[in-house]
Amino acid sequence: MKSFGRAIHAEFTKVTTTRLWWMLALIMVLYVALVAGGLTAILGTVGAGARGPVLSDADRAPLIYSFGSSIGYVFPVLLGALVTTSEFRHKTLTPTFLATPKRGRILVAKLVALTVFGGLFGVLAMIASVGAGSGLMAAFGQDAQLGSSAIWALAGRAILAMALWCAVGVGLGVLVPSQVAAIVIVLAFTQFVEPILRFASGLTDWSAQVGKFLPGSASDALVGASFYSLSAPSLVALDWWQGAGVLLAYAVVAAVLGYFTSWRRDVT
Amino acid sequence: MPEGVTIEFTNVTKRFGSVEAVSDLSFTVEPGQITGFLGPNGAGKTTTLRMLLGLVTPTAGTATLGGVAYRDLPSPLATVGAALEAASFHPGRSAADHLRIYAQAAGLPRARVGVVLEQVGLGGYASRRVAGYSLGMRQRLGLAYALLGDPRVLVLDEPINGLDPEGIRWIRLFLRSLAAEGRTILVSSHLLSEVQQSVDEVVIIAHGRLIHRGTLASLDMVDSKQVIVDSPNRDGLGWALQAAGYAFRSLRGGVIVDNADATEIGGIAFAAGIPLSSLSQKHAGLEDSFLALVGEEGAL
Numbered sequence A: 001m002k003s004f005g006r007a008i009h010a011e012f013t014k015v016t017t018t019r020l021w022w023m024l025a026l027i028m029v030l031y032v033a034l035v036a037g038g039l040t041a042i043l044g045t046v047g048a049g050a051r052g053p054v055l056s057d058a059d060r061a062p063l064i065y066s067f068g069s070s071i072g073y074v075f076p077v078l079l080g081a082l083v084t085t086s087e088f089r090h091k092t093l094t095p096t097f098l099a100t101p102k103r104g105r106i107l108v109a110k111l112v113a114l115t116v117f118g119g120l121f122g123v124l125a126m127i128a129s130v131g132a133g134s135g136l137m138a139a140f141g142q143d144a145q146l147g148s149s150a151i152w153a154l155a156g157r158a159i160l161a162m163a164l165w166c167a168v169g170v171g172l173g174v175l176v177p178s179q180v181a182a183i184v185i186v187l188a189f190t191q192f193v194e195p196i197l198r199f200a201s202g203l204t205d206w207s208a209q210v211g212k213f214l215p216g217s218a219s220d221a222l223v224g225a226s227f228y229s230l231s232a233p234s235l236v237a238l239d240w241w242q243g244a245g246v247l248l249a250y251a252v253v254a255a256v257l258g259y260f261t262s263w264r265r266d267v268t
Numbered sequence B: 001m002p003e004g005v006t007i008e009f010t011n012v013t014k015r016f017g018s019v020e021a022v023s024d025l026s027f028t029v030e031p032g033q034i035t036g037f038l039g040p041n042g043a044g045k046t047t048t049l050r051m052l053l054g055l056v057t058p059t060a061g062t063a064t065l066g067g068v069a070y071r072d073l074p075s076p077l078a079t080v081g082a083a084l085e086a087a088s089f090h091p092g093r094s095a096a097d098h099l100r101i102y103a104q105a106a107g108l109p110r111a112r113v114g115v116v117l118e119q120v121g122l123g124g125y126a127s128r129r130v131a132g133y134s135l136g137m138r139q140r141l142g143l144a145y146a147l148l149g150d151p152r153v154l155v156l157d158e159p160i161n162g163l164d165p166e167g168i169r170w171i172r173l174f175l176r177s178l179a180a181e182g183r184t185i186l187v188s189s190h191l192l193s194e195v196q197q198s199v200d201e202v203v204i205i206a207h208g209r210l211i212h213r214g215t216l217a218s219l220d221m222v223d224s225k226q227v228i229v230d231s232p233n234r235d236g237l238g239w240a241l242q243a244a245g246y247a248f249r250s251l252r253g254g255v256i257v258d259n260a261d262a263t264e265i266g267g268i269a270f271a272a273g274i275p276l277s278s279l280s281q282k283h284a285g286l287e288d289s290f291l292a293l294v295g296e297e298g299a300l
């Protein structure tokens, strides 16, 4: 499949030739470092007080490091959605479909290229959360757990989650080609709708069974730690690989629906 | 140059909801010449070209290049180069990056990017972001994209829009030389005068239907029945024409006589002893013939 490889290469170049990716990456790194570092500092200060440590070393490190994905995931989603909707907005679907008339092939190539980019975002986010978190833990004389294999497994799963989130963004972008609408949906859903749904679903047993399939719950299950599980420890969660499967399913289902509703249509 | 590619539209129809943009259109475009694809605004030119390129699916009928539908071409950019009217660039990307993406997708050598940018005169702006481009520069970048694969067929939708006189002259000569190499060239326009200096053949549509198909010369058929005449003694000329029963208008450049023949008017002036300073039969321009043709169908 030579032409498929070329399509992936071209989709990758599309991302690297505008400023969007590094601007999003920069904001993400600053945001994650600030939150992970800030919380480490707060926990360190409280822990140093008279009331003793709030969290054990083994609980603190994964919680702090998981901020890379648990708050950073909105950035790969935005990247995937913005790159995809900009093809509609700037009418670059015309030269794209002229160069590669097999449209399904381009959509798959886009999903692959942006999944790789999401993984890159994951690496940057983990550098931010582990860097800021472990540095401050060391400053407070706490064990940053950097020698623990469980921590590195968590980092790997967080990178996988970020990669899948970027694919979810692509799926959303083909399903909702209007750039403004896509941004509003991403922000409203991730910052407002889903947190409420996740909280509410935990109130009864049956809704918790549904709530574990929400994309954010699936992502946290995949990573294996987050501030949600801390604030509501009784929440039901999927296994990590099930979480990955659910996220992938969201990406694929959205992309397939989008293929029929927008991607395959007349380009006028 | 390998042998030419013929474009063929066979009973092509496109409906957008209740609007029938193109109705049962059939024509062929031969290699080795420039074919003008003409029609007033909304005639269906862009829709027809997009159907040829697989961007719009026809409601009925087929459009092929050398007998093959665009979507089935093994190397589309090396077969057909297209520049469509809408600007299709990401404003934040440079011209060179824009072209590099599609060269990668189509498996073309990266060196082609520099070659085509030089060809269209954008060599000095290659790394500048497209957001800062003028209309004419965008038009040239669109053309550079069309040339990327050194294609045997060129499909250009209103390529002259936004070009300066120098650019227009350049594109005319350029298309001429490409046609002389045996390539197939289809150029749309809503103005005949824009393309009449460069096209060999014309295909005229209005309201999605074929109105006229033939050589450029075939358009120059309707000679008008007007005579332009002038005399140092305009008053005397006027009296003589009135006496002979002709309707006329006196303009600054001469007197225009309707439904007349130059020989008759000369005879009348001679008989009345009026000296003439000019006398000629007025030819309807190609543009007038074009307007008469599409006018019957009614422009928008």
Ligand SMILES: Nc1ncnc2c1ncn2[C@@H]1O[C@H](COP(=O)(O)OP(=O)(O)OP(=O)(O)O)[C@@H](O)[C@H]1O
Pocket: A268, B016, B019, B020, B021, B039, B040, B041, B042, B043, B044, B045, B046, B047, B048, B085, B190
């Ligand atoms: N996506 C669309 N949805 C609905 N109607 C459309 C669409 N695209 C084109 N049309 C209609 O089809 C008709 C032909 O449009 P088209 O753009 O092909 O004309 P054109 O000959 O290129 O005109 P112009 O000289 O203005 O570029 C018009 O009536 C237009 O309104």
Ligand SMILES: [Mg+2]
Pocket: B045, B046, B047, B085, B157
């Ligand atoms: Mg048009």
